[in-house]
Amino acid sequence: MPVFDAGEIASIRSRFPILSRTVHGKPLVYLDNAATSQMPESVIQAVSEFDRTRHANVHRGVHKLSQEATDVHEGSRDRLAKFLNARRREEIVLTKGATESINLVAHAWGRRNLRSGDVVLVSELEHHANIVPWQIVGSENGSIVVPIPALDDGSLDQDAFQKLLDGAKGPVKLLAVQHVSNALGTIHPVKEMVAAARSRGIATLVDGAQSVPHMPVDVQDLDCDFLAFSGHKMHGPTGTGVLYGRYEVLERLPPWMGGGDMIDKVSFSGTTFHEVPWRFEAGTPNFTGAAGFAAALDFLEEIGMDRIHAREAELVAFAHRELSGIPGLRILGTHPDKAGVVSFVMEGIHHYDAGMFLDQMGIAVRTGHHCAQPAMERYGVTGTIRASFAIFTTESEIEALAAGVRRVQKVLGG
Amino acid sequence: MSVIQEREDEIVEEFSMFDEWLDKYQHIIEMGQKLTGIDEAFRTDDYKVKGCQSQVWLQPGIENGVVVFKADSDAAITKGLVALMVRVLSGAPAKEIADAPLEFLERIGLREHLSPTRSNGLVSMVKQMKLYAAAYASQEAHHG
Numbered sequence: 278m279p280v281f282d283a284g285e286i287a288s289i290r291s292r293f294p295i296l297s298r299t300v301h302g303k304p305l306v307y308l309d310n311a312a313t314s315q316m317p318e319s320v321i322q323a324v325s326e327f328d329r330t331r332h333a334n335v336h337r338g339v340h341k342l343s344q345e346a347t348d349v350h351e352g353s354r355d356r357l358a359k360f361l362n363a364r365r366r367e368e369i370v371l372t373k374g375a376t377e378s379i380n381l382v383a384h385a386w387g388r389r390n391l392r393s394g395d396v397v398l399v400s401e402l403e404h405h406a407n408i409v410p411w412q413i414v415g416s417e418n419g420s421i422v423v424p425i426p427a428l429d430d431g432s433l434d435q436d437a438f439q440k441l442l443d444g445a446k447g448p449v450k451l452l453a454v455q456h457v458s459n460a461l462g463t464i465h466p467v468k469e470m471v472a473a474a475r476s477r478g479i480a481t482l483v484d485g486a487q488s489v490p491h492m493p494v495d496v497q498d499l500d501c502d503f504l505a506f507s508g509h510k511m512h513g514p515t516g517t518g519v520l521y522g523r524y525e526v527l528e529r530l531p532p533w534m535g536g537g538d539m540i541d542k543v544s545f546s547g548t549t550f551h552e553v554p555w556r557f558e559a560g561t562p563n564f565t566g567a568a569g570f571a572a573a574l575d576f577l578e579e580i581g582m583d584r585i586h587a588r589e590a591e592l593v594a595f596a597h598r599e600l601s602g603i604p605g606l607r608i609l610g611t612h613p614d615k616a617g618v619v620s621f622v623m624e625g626i627h628h629y630d631a632g633m634f635l636d637q638m639g640i641a642v643r644t645g646h647h648c649a650q651p652a653m654e655r656y657g658v659t660g661t662i663r664a665s666f667a668i669f670t671t672e673s674e675i676e677a678l679a680a681g682v683r684r685v686q687k688v689l690g691g
Numbered sequence: 692m693s694v695i696q697e698r699e700d701e702i703v704e705e706f707s708m709f710d711e712w713l714d715k716y717q718h719i720i721e722m723g724q725k726l727t728g729i730d731e732a733f734r735t736d737d738y739k740v741k742g743c744q745s746q747v748w749l750q751p752g753i754e755n756g757v758v759v760f761k762a763d764s765d766a767a768i769t770k771g772l773v774a775l776m777v778r779v780l781s782g783a784p785a786k787e788i789a790d791a792p793l794e795f796l797e798r799i800g801l802r803e804h805l806s807p808t809r810s811n812g813l814v815s816m817v818k819q820m821k822l823y824a825a826a827y828a829s830q831e832a833h834h835g
């Protein structure tokens with residue numbers, strides 16, 4: 278039994294205006310959702326309605342517009358808290374995306390808690406956004422970033438993980454690990470990994486940039502200290518994102534950026550800070566984006582995260598079947614637990630050439646290292662071709678990809 | 692008319708035969724395949740031009756008083772575009788290279804490959820070519 282019938286998918290597609298455009302004269306086949314997904318009409322409307330009727334700074338004005346804007350902005354925090362099943366709304370810090378969220382933890386938490394020789398445990402598959410901030414902090418305080426090795430099938434080596442947790446490379450202070458690999462699509466057993474870390478008193482951060490948009494994620498169930506993700510990867514506007522933080526942890530953290538909105542009282546003899554989460558939200562926030570982000574959550578919940586996950590699993594399986602029949606094509610990441618990503622290389626054909634040709638056929642894929650150079654190195658490639666799906670992706674689009682790939686081979690003679 | 696201008700016009704003429712994108716790209720790829728490439732000794736990081744998706748190597752030199760370039764890339768399309776650049780610039784008077792506006796890519800509908808955000812390394816290669824030529828031109832002016 279398919280998760281959705283064709284009529285339902287068609288009706289979902291009709292809600293995304295961008296899907297009706299053409300590219301180089303051909304219908305758009307958008308398979309780059311892991312980089313940025315598309316916005317349904319309801320999100321575009323929510324943003325534009327906000328801009329037309331309530332555009333005003335939040336938290337600062339007694340006037341009507343400012344109050345309405347604040348309601349919308351803070352309302353998105355409530356929506357997010359509910360979406361993630363957070364214990365309280367104060368656990369939701371609104372950021373401009375996963376990158377800012379991770380940097381916030383690196384600077385506010387890392388600078389305070391990491392010492393020379395301490396280990397920040399990441400994975401070999403990490404996005405640069407979950408490597409570089411730790412290296413920056415490490416260059417100041419001498420903490421080191423150690424990767425959990427990945428296995429050939431795109432999963433993480435759990436035995437090696439246990440040894441590292443037990444101090445093989447030094448005392449681990451933080452496990453900062455992705456939930457889903459953006460380069461390969463593997464879903465890692467983060468709940469178990471977080472539990473193993475927590476039982477040793479190790480703090481935990483989950484990079485949920487590729488999981489929160491594609492499956493149910495419950496922070497109480499996951500039990501991590503921090504969770505980071507971006508709105509633009511889940512049908513919301515860009516410039517929106519979340520850092521979830523366990524209240525007891527957030528409460529003890531100093532601010533990272535200073536400015537308006539994050540203070541209690543400012544004077545030249547000393548400044549006191551606002552409470553959590555506003556302490557971490559210096560400056561005018563992206564309130565317009567927040568309006569759209571809330572609408573994106575409505576869209577996702579209306580369909581249901583369980584069903585989205587099931588549908589995308591179906592699409593991944595279909596793509597594996599379609600692509601694995603092509604001679605000279607090799608899929609990277611063959612572990613059965615995968616979210617909507619299929620990454621592959623083609624013998625004798627550079628990913629850049631393939632991407633250029635697919636683009637000419639109207640097919641948008643991502644090529645290159647996907648901001649995960651260590652992962653590419655692990656699999657001995659300089660880059661891959663990555664197709665990533667969303668709830669509006671269809672089997673026929675995947676067939677178009679497979680046909681496109683065959684055509685690329687014919688032209689480039691791979 | 693300048694040497695570079697003449698060569699550009701020739702290329703534009705050549706590309707005007709193609710209506711289909713595929714034919715155009717096939718022609719570019721063929722030009723890449725005919726490119727002699729660089730001497731192995733130059734295939735090092737020192738001669739690698741920064742690009743994030745495809746890599747480009749550039750080997751500049753002086754032969755009989757003119758600036759000559761050899762180049763290579765690991766991606767077929769990029770290599771073809773590299774060949775196109777070498778064909779237009781190599782052996783032209785140094786000052787002309789340094790000042791060349793290189794509008795022909797626009798005229799053959801390939802301007803997007805030279806946009807600064809393209810990660811193919813082509814923009815950096817052209818920049819390197821021009822810098823090299825400019826340095827040589829100023830040296831020439833100095834000595835002669």
Ligand SMILES: Cc1ncc(COP(=O)(O)O)c(C=O)c1O
Nearest residue numbers: 374375376404406459486487507
């Ligand atoms: C796994 C992962 N982490 C972090 C990020 C960074 O997200 P953003 O660029 O939205 O901050 C991405 C985006 O590509 C990602 O895929």
